Amino acid sequence: MDKLLVKYMQGEAKLADMQVIDQWIIASEHNLKYFTHFKLIWDISKLLKIESGIDTEKAWQEFKQWQQVYLQLLSILYSQS
DSSP states (O other): OHHHHHHHHTTOOOHHHHHHHHHHHHHOHHHHHHHHHHHHHHHHHHHTOOOOOOOHHHHHHHHHHHHHHHHHHHHHHHHOO
């Protein structure tokens, strides 16, 4: 049932899937509570989603530039010894 609930939460459930879920929910109080908790956790997890504003390509290029500078400095320092 969890796979079907995930499809439902993602908006990918077909009409037949939604009917199965509806029937399952009304079949017992336990199922209703399970669905309610499942949806609550699903909704809260969306709020906790971390969005990164970091441009990883730019950060990688900057790292490589600093690495080259560092290696050049090491080369200069060790050539003077």
